[in-house]
Amino acid sequence: MPRSLSIGEFARLTHVSVRTLRRYHEAGLLVPDDVDEHTGYHYYAAAQIPTAQVIHRLRELDVPLATVRRILDASATDTRSELVSEHLHRLEAELDRTRAAVRSLRRLLAPEPAPVEVxxxxxxxxxxxxxxxxxxxxxxxxxxxxxxxxxxxxxxxxxxxxxxxxxxxxxxxxxxxxxxxxxxxxxxxxxxxxxxxxxxxxxxxxxxxxxxxxxxxxxxxxxxxxxxxxxxxxxxxxxxxxxxxxxxxxxxxxxxxxxxxxxxxxxxxxx
The missing domain is CATH 3.20.80.10 (Regulatory factor, effector binding domain)
Known part of the structure; x- marks a missing residue:
């Protein structure tokens, strides 16, 4: 039987901090495989490593917790891909708006803006x-x-x-x-x-x-x-x-x- 991983070991293997793993647990996204009833120590299974990394990647992309949960709960690969794609499209739209705002600001804040020809x-x-x-x-x-x-x-x-x-x-x-x-x-x-x-x-x-x-x-x-x-x-x-x-x-x-x-x-x- 494979041994369980302590929360510290799991954090090192996944590059997800202990604090973040505890937040995932509190949010119901990644529940430890076992919690020692006497010490309260959290233990994870090796099979949970990919799940932790997927959650971490999604959160880096600012995917809302509710959407992360829907992605994890989806059984069909197509459904997961569709949910991720929807969020990526929103990110791309926000990025376009940010780039447009930056261009406008650079033009407005130029020390000597080119005079408009009227x-x-x-x-x-x-x-x-x-x-x-x-x-x-x-x-x-x-x-x-x-x-x-x-x-x-x-x-x-x-x-x-x-x-x-x-x-x-x-x-x-x-x-x-x-x-x-x-x-x-x-x-x-x-x-x-x-x-x-x-x-x-x-x-x-x-x-x-x-x-x-x-x-x-x-x-x-x-x-x-x-x-x-x-x-x-x-x-x-x-x-x-x-x-x-x-x-x-x-x-x-x-x-x-x-x-x-x-x-x-x-x-x-x-x-």
């Missing part, structure tokens, strides 16, 4: 095929993907630079009107797709380079330029997707034009 551009009245709705700010990306897919499916030929019009309330209140569009000579009315006439407008335009994780920084830079040049924002912001996910999988190649509708501020001090 031009004032006259945009004529334009008829487009559009999908529009009131959307929560947190849901914009998902809604945009669905709306653009519907436009592409309805219009067929993917040529023509798409764009979006974003109501000020979206940013101020967290919910607002969003319209995405594609140029079209005779826009159809089908499903959510319908013709819309975008009014002529003067835009202060700058190009955001890369993915949209730090697009708010470019928004801020354009806004600062508008203020510095004695202009005022006069309507919903427009975005033009010169190059985006529909064109390339490389976010570094993406180019998004941000256009603030503007007008000159009258100097009331002048007679």
């Amino acid at each position: 031009e004032v551009r006259s945009v004529p009245r334009t008829t487009v095929a559009a999908v529009e709705d009131d959307v929560e700010l947190d849901d914009v990306l998902g809604w945009y993907a669905g709306a653009m897919a519907e436009l592409d499916a309805t219009l067929g030929d993917p040529r023509g630079t798409p764009g979006g019009v974003y109501d000020n309330a979206l940013f101020e209140l967290g919910r607002g009107h969003v319209l995405v569009h594609r140029p079209c000579v005779e826009p159809p009315t089908r499903g959510r797709v319908h013709p819309v006439e975008l009014p002529a407008v003067e835009l202060a335009v700058a190009t955001h380079v890369g993915d949209h994780d730090d697009i708010d920084v470019t928004y801020g830079e354009v806004g600062a330029w508008v203020v510095a040049n004695a202009l005022s924002v006069a309507g919903p912001v427009r975005e033009t997707y010169v190059l985006g996910p529909r064109d390339t999988d490389d976010p570094a190649q993406w180019r998004t034009e941000i256009g603030w509708p503007v007008f000159a501020v009258t100097d009331l001090g002048e007679s």
